[in-house]
Amino acid sequence: MSNLSRLLKESWTLVEEQQDKVAGYFYARMFLDNPQLRDLFPVQMDVQRSRLLGAIVTAVQTSGDPDRFADYLQALGRDHRKFHVEAQHYDIVGNALIEALRTFAGDEWSYEYEQAWRDGYAAIAHKMIEGADADNANPPYWHAEVLHHERRSRDIAVITCRPMQPLEFRAGQYVSVETRYQPRLWRAYSMANAPRKDGSIDFHVRALGAGWVSSALVRRVRPGDMIRLGAPMGSMTLDRRSTRDIVCVAGGTGLAPIKALIEEMTRANRTRWVHVFFGARDRDDLYDLDCLNRLAARYPWLSVVAATSEDPESPGEHGNISEIVGSYGPWQEHDFFVSGSAAMVRATLRTLAEMQVPAMRIKYDTFGDS
Ligand SMILES: Cc1cc2nc3c(=O)[nH]c(=O)nc-3n(C[C@H](O)[C@H](O)[C@H](O)COP(=O)(O)OP(=O)(O)OC[C@H]3O[C@@H](n4cnc5c(N)ncnc54)[C@H](O)[C@@H]3O)c2cc1C
Numbered sequence: 001m002s003n004l005s006r007l008l009k010e011s012w013t014l015v016e017e018q019q020d021k022v023a024g025y026f027y028a029r030m031f032l033d034n035p036q037l038r039d040l041f042p043v044q045m046d047v048q049r050s051r052l053l054g055a056i057v058t059a060v061q062t063s064g065d066p067d068r069f070a071d072y073l074q075a076l077g078r079d080h081r082k083f084h085v086e087a088q089h090y091d092i093v094g095n096a097l098i099e100a101l102r103t104f105a106g107d108e109w110s111y112e113y114e115q116a117w118r119d120g121y122a123a124i125a126h127k128m129i130e131g132a133d134a135d136n137a138n139p140p141y142w143h144a145e146v147l148h149h150e151r152r153s154r155d156i157a158v159i160t161c162r163p164m165q166p167l168e169f170r171a172g173q174y175v176s177v178e179t180r181y182q183p184r185l186w187r188a189y190s191m192a193n194a195p196r197k198d199g200s201i202d203f204h205v206r207a208l209g210a211g212w213v214s215s216a217l218v219r220r221v222r223p224g225d226m227i228r229l230g231a232p233m234g235s236m237t238l239d240r241r242s243t244r245d246i247v248c249v250a251g252g253t254g255l256a257p258i259k260a261l262i263e264e265m266t267r268a269n270r271t272r273w274v275h276v277f278f279g280a281r282d283r284d285d286l287y288d289l290d291c292l293n294r295l296a297a298r299y300p301w302l303s304v305v306a307a308t309s310e311d312p313e314s315p316g317e318h319g320n321i322s323e324i325v326g327s328y329g330p331w332q333e334h335d336f337f338v339s340g341s342a343a344m345v346r347a348t349l350r351t352l353a354e355m356q357v358p359a360m361r362i363k364y365d366t367f368g369d370s
């Protein structure tokens with residue numbers, strides 16, 4: 001562990017148990033000194049659930065080497081343009097962060113700790129600002145018109161929209177989405193198609209019980225509505241130089257980026273076998289299985305295994321999708337794409353580790369706290 005990482009970790013333990021208070025102080029400091037910044041944040045702002053402080057602390061703690069995370073941090077900075085964040089805001093946020101840490105750490109806070117946070121934060125902020133500056137040719141976000149809205153199950157909808165300006169992305173990436181029903185609340189959703197000539201984009205969204213944005217997307221958004229999309233992010237994309245066969249593991253609407261990757265492969269692939277494992281609780285949640293089966297009937301390199309975990313009468317396999325993947329194989333020579341809830345991704349990564357699949361061959365996106 002580098003000296004910087006050690007200092008960051010050590011000093012964080014001084015405030016860790018008072019995170020809510022640190023967050024309260026951090027936002028109060030920021031908004032008291034700069035009331036205009038309040039307008040960048042969601043209308044109904046619950047400090048405990050607000051994401052910025054936690055996101056910064058995680059970023060500073062984990063990216064001891066910002067060059068290694070340069071692509072992600074630049075994309076994050078680019079994405080922050082949608083919040084109307086400008087370069088001068090970074091110092092304000094950085095100072096509020098340090099002051100909050102110092103206030104709650106007590107007597108053990110030292111000059112060394114403070115410098116470690118300043119250095120860690122500055123390195124990350126620098127990369128984010130670089131990313132935002134390099135993106136000036138693009139709009140800070142894209143307005144998109146909802147063209148179709150189809151309920152596929154109790155709580156899943158497939159939504160097609162078309163951005164008003166060209167939005168370039170790669171299959172497997174995601175964007176953040178905001179609806180007019182929850183202004184300034186943005187959540188990530190994966191594009192469920194490869195780029196199309198007409199620019200339209202599909203999203204597969206599951207409404208989480210009390211979830212703000214997903215409920216609005218599934219239950220309120222209608223054709224004709226405008227939504228806003230942030231800059232594309234994510235590296236769960238196809239390595240076109242690889243010749244290895246592919247395994248895709250999707251849980252629920254985790255199918256979205258997998259579907260985009262399959263669509264990309266229908267345009268070029270002739271040589272790689274692609275095995276898709278699609279898991280859900282019950283047959284109702286296998287909301288796109290018919291389409292996957294049609295693709296498998298058309299493309300001989302594609303095979304699909306569907307499984308339900310809570311529907312013993314449904315056709316196909318039964319059990320958690322991570323276990324089902326483990327019962328096939330061997331998979332040591334395959335490239336993997338894994339996408340779904342945090343629990344599903346974790347369980348699948350465990351199975352793959354047990355099957356000795358090298359970690360560097362696995363790309364994954366987690367749809368929640370990992
Ligand atoms: C890279 C990435 C890509 C994603 N792609 C997709 C996608 O393609 N499709 C998709 O549907 N989602 C996707 N997600 C998840 C999505 O971003 C949101 O997290 C999700 O829709 C919930 O947002 P929300 O505003 O509705 O919920 P929030 O208001 O943020 O609340 C969510 C939180 O509430 C809790 N919660 C409330 N109700 C429930 C419930 N019924 N079950 C479990 N927890 C609950 C959980 O603690 C959860 O953390 C993706 C996430 C990431 C990070």
Ligand code: HEM
Binds near residue numbers: 060121185186
């Ligand atoms: C090192 C600096 C920063 C990092 C690492 C960072 C990281 C992040 C991340 C990862 C999120 C998304 C969390 C999520 O939705 O899951 C986020 C949200 C946000 N960030 Fe930043 N950020 C930084 C600086 C800033 C600055 C300077 C501003 C300007 C005020 C800002 C404003 C916001 C806002 C408004 C949100 C949404 C908050 C919410 O929905 O509750 N960020 N940040």
